[in-house]
Amino acid sequence: MSSSAFQWLSLIGMIWLQAINGTNTDFPAYSSQLKQLLSMSQMQLNNLAFASDAGKLFGFFSGIASAYLPLWLVLMIGSTLGLIGYGNSVCWIIIVCYVVTIRNFSSDSQVAIGLTTSYQGLSAKIYTNIADVISRHNQARTFLFLNSILPFIVCLITVFLVTDIGVMRSKYIDVGFVVMFVITIVTGIYDVISSLQIVTSNISPLNNLIGILVTLFLPLLVSISLKIKELVEYWKTQTERIRVYHSSAEESTREKRSDNNEVKEGEDNIEIQELGMKDEIGVKLMARRIDFWLYFFVYPFGATLGLVFLNNLGQIAESRGCSTTSSLVSLSSSFGFFGRLMSAIMDYFSRSKYAISKSASMAALMAPTAMAFFLLLNKTHIALYTSTAIIGVCTGAFTSISVSTTTELFGSQNFAVNHNVVVANIPIGSFLFGYLAALVYHKEGHEHGKCMGMDCYRKTFLVWGTLCLFGTFLALILHAKTRKVSLQEIW
Structure with a gap:
């Protein structure tokens, strides 16, 4: 296969890996059932949620491994760790996706990363649909089995695509991105519509799953069409060369x-x-910069708070008397998909001098997230669904933008290690913010460790919203500081 067509095929492989790599995003879909199955308290459930994120504390090992080991081997190590247990597999797989995408789309790495990362927002929906097809009973066991085996299978399928092609920017690159955006937007629209309760009640789980799988295979059209076009051009070129071959x-x-x-x-x-x-900025030099510490504390008050909310979505919905937890999880997954995609589209159309600052973008995403937490103080189901959608889209966009922010602030040379150091705050924030929620839940709870009513999370939402506003302030400081440095470099 030609290098250009294989370039896009490698991107499709990274899309598939991202789509099955969000094994911790489907936790709210089965957390309530797991809690009941294992007779766990809310505090123990929070510890389990923290354990699923704790692997990120050691994520820098995957970054170091990607610098010294073949990427296919790093991928297989990650999938094997996931097969045995959670084992930090997400960090290993995702770093391979980032490195392959950056190397194969060096001129458009931010756009390509945003595009592939957007599909991680579909993970919860994919796993939920598969679990609904397999069994609607004992879904906790089904989810745990899928989280273990599915990433390993997809890694085996895509391992031959994990390679550095070294191709220069193709003249078809812009056309390819536009087509991919159209396909991805169609995928997102389908996922949002198929997540609505009025639709899910009329479509069988199998048909819903077939629909999502079809959308995952649609990007292959880009690679196939490029291959056909290159074959036609090659045939024309060879014909012309034969005609003039004898001309000295x-x-x-x-x-x-x-x-x-x-x-x-x-x-x-x-x-x-x-x-x-x-671009050479290592961890030691990065840790001496004020930019790093501002960024390090902006992240937990933005993306991490959103992730903690999604981890607790099952209990939040249950406490408010909402029985459609799976629909909420699918909704947050679909809007998270659009949030990640939104950042890729913005990167694509602002690659010129009008590029938008990443720190300003983070501040713009955190403000509505804070408002969504305060909106949750309203006890209506509409407020719950609206807030879930807002937090999903903002958290998804923040997560995607953070990849570009790391390269924007500290360069791309040591990205694999640097970014894993940054996201080490996720498990720390997950434990602290989740523990706070569990304490309030336990205090307001009654028999059997359950808590019903708005008081279960009222104080938690107030604290989370306030922290998110503080994070917005830090992001604005980071923006002002980095903007000042950029203007000094220009002048």
């Missing part, structure tokens, strides 16, 4: 062009090497 002047010109190309390639390599040296 043509051969002389061809040799001259070959020499010129070698010189240009050498110049390109020098520029790339110089760029790499410029």
